[in-house]
Amino acid sequence: MEHLNQEKSAEADVQATPEASATKASRKVFVKTYGCQMNVYDSDRMTDALTNDGYEATDAMEEADLVILNTCHIREKAAEKVYSELGRIRKLKEEKAKDGKQMMVSVAGCVAQAEGAEISRRAPVVDLVVGPQSYHRLPELLNRASNGSKVVETEFDIEEKFEHLAKPTKEAVRKRGVTSFLTVQEGCDKFCTFCVVPYTRGAEVSRSVEQIVGEARRLAGAGVREVTLLGQNVNAWHGEGPDGREWGLGELLFELAKVDGITRLRYTTSHPRDMDDALIAAHRDLDILMPYLHLPVQSGSDAILKAMNRKHTRDEYFRLIDRIREAREDIAMSGDFIVGFPGETDQDFRDTMDLVERVGYASAFSFKYSPRPGTPGALLEEQVEESVKSERLSELQALLAQQQQAFNASLVGQNIEVLFEKMGRREGQLAGRSPWLQPVHVNAPAELYGEMATVEIVSSTANSLEARLI
Numbered sequence: 001m002e003h004l005n006q007e008k009s010a011e012a013d014v015q016a017t018p019e020a021s022a023t024k025a026s027r028k029v030f031v032k033t034y035g036c037q038m039n040v041y042d043s044d045r046m047t048d049a050l051t052n053d054g055y056e057a058t059d060a061m062e063e064a065d066l067v068i069l070n071t072c073h074i075r076e077k078a079a080e081k082v083y084s085e086l087g088r089i090r091k092l093k094e095e096k097a098k099d100g101k102q103m104m105v106s107v108a109g110c111v112a113q114a115e116g117a118e119i120s121r122r123a124p125v126v127d128l129v130v131g132p133q134s135y136h137r138l139p140e141l142l143n144r145a146s147n148g149s150k151v152v153e154t155e156f157d158i159e160e161k162f163e164h165l166a167k168p169t170k171e172a173v174r175k176r177g178v179t180s181f182l183t184v185q186e187g188c189d190k191f192c193t194f195c196v197v198p199y200t201r202g203a204e205v206s207r208s209v210e211q212i213v214g215e216a217r218r219l220a221g222a223g224v225r226e227v228t229l230l231g232q233n234v235n236a237w238h239g240e241g242p243d244g245r246e247w248g249l250g251e252l253l254f255e256l257a258k259v260d261g262i263t264r265l266r267y268t269t270s271h272p273r274d275m276d277d278a279l280i281a282a283h284r285d286l287d288i289l290m291p292y293l294h295l296p297v298q299s300g301s302d303a304i305l306k307a308m309n310r311k312h313t314r315d316e317y318f319r320l321i322d323r324i325r326e327a328r329e330d331i332a333m334s335g336d337f338i339v340g341f342p343g344e345t346d347q348d349f350r351d352t353m354d355l356v357e358r359v360g361y362a363s364a365f366s367f368k369y370s371p372r373p374g375t376p377g378a379l380l381e382e383q384v385e386e387s388v389k390s391e392r393l394s395e396l397q398a399l400l401a402q403q404q405q406a407f408n409a410s411l412v413g414q415n416i417e418v419l420f421e422k423m424g425r426r427e428g429q430l431a432g433r434s435p436w437l438q439p440v441h442v443n444a445p446a447e448l449y450g451e452m453a454t455v456e457i458v459s460s461t462a463n464s465l466e467a468r469l470i
């Protein structure tokens with residue numbers, strides 16, 4: 001540690017003059033992110049830790065001294081992508097070696113956790129395999145791998161990695177924009193029978209109120225306006241509040257609403273079983289909590305919900321949504337669906353279609369069931385044929401697309417609030433998001449970047465809205 005600190009301060013001295021910094025070749029890191037928002041958050045934390053260790057982030061893999069793939073294991077296709085990418089990286093590494101340049105390769109994330117040493121056996125180009133709970137040890141692990149020995153680190157550390165990871169600099173936060181993710185919870189204890197997350201991310205862990213509020217304040221201080229709280233099971237978050245009582249996500253949202261500078265709050269992903277009264281009350285009472293809820297149900301059939309171990313019925317889901325809509329009339333629903341879970345009959349699938357008709361989704365993700373090694377679902381006998389899965393998926397996606405289009409169209413003519421978070425595709429345009437998460441394109445002066453504005457929606461497409469300033 002001593003040694004690292006000295007190196008850092010020495011570098012700071014060198015960078016004080018531009019001429020000197022130009023002569024100092026800094027190492028570059030390229031991070032590629034797959035999978036969910038939690039991986040996006042983790043990739044930024046890894047970049048922050050490595051920046052502190054003398055690395056500079058780059059968007060060009062060719063110029064990197066270190067390549068990190070932050071991977072996803074949720075479906076077979078997601079995991080396979082990693083190996084095809086590693087094939088390309090091997091060629092790049094060989095070419096660089098011809099020029100006498102070195103490149104380290106690390107696989108992080110959920111494939112790293114699930115496959116461990118198997119990865120470097122199958123892809124010898126990999127120097128370091130690091131699971132999601134060990135990122136705070138990244139500099140030390142890279143150091144160990146740098147002498148050519150293969151390092152695999154997939155322990156579930158009891159240490160809280162986030163509290164040990166470097167905090168981003170104000171400059172780094174600014175570069176990332178006015179919206180930010182903030183992981184409040186990791187892991188999952190639910191063990192749905194199709195899902196790898198409890199194995200790749202481990203048991204549920206909640207960060208403390210103090211840590212979360214501290215991070216939100218730092219983000220707001222660096223210009224962030226919208227914070228999305230993340231967790232594989234975000235509404236299972238719980239922790240001791242400053243009043244000594246056990247808080248849930250609802251209470252936490254009330255606390256975060258007090259942070260100066262934050263104008264919008266969101267959270268994802270929720271489980272229907274953990275939507276408690278305080279959280280529903282937050283949707284009723286907190287204006288800065290956006291009226292959009294991602295609440296995956298996976299299936300509309302009671303038999304399949306049971307086989308998936310979701311621990312609720314379709315009726316309970318309907319009643320829950322009624323309660324949420326009573327609390328916040330304009331809330332838009334979003335969800336995830338799996339078709340072709342083992343044993344799913346035509347009637348089960350019709351029940352899913354019926355559930356979608358009844359709920360009405362503003363947006364949704366839907367997938368063909370992918371049997372995952374190590375999960376109970378993969379061992380079930382009545383696997384559904386691929387062609388049947390494909391048919392069901394297209395029928396479901398057609399309905400979901402129609403609902404999304406109708407939802408977007410229903411906003412035309414309305415005045416809504418937009419937070420401008422990007423320069424637009426066209427000159428003179430800014431892009432923002434509606435309260436319901438749709439991208440909104442507006443002709444607006446660049447000074448409005450990072451600001452909220454009221455706009456009138458003039459047209460809609462399947463995926464976005466067009467608006468004018470008023």
Ligand code: SAH
Nearest residue numbers: 194195232269296336337338367368369370
């Ligand atoms: N915690 C969230 C889901 C996280 S995984 C929840 O409880 O809903 C994200 C989505 O991937 C899931 O909602 C599910 O729809 C999909 N998914 C997970 N495992 C899958 C599998 N084996 N095959 C197909 N889709 C899967």
Ligand code: SF4
Nearest residue numbers: 188190191192195197
């Ligand atoms: Fe996976 Fe179920 Fe946990 Fe969601 S709740 S992460 S689907 S096991």
Ligand code: F3S
Nearest residue numbers: 035036072073074110
């Ligand atoms: Fe994928 Fe891991 Fe997220 S499996 S969806 S990256 S938790």
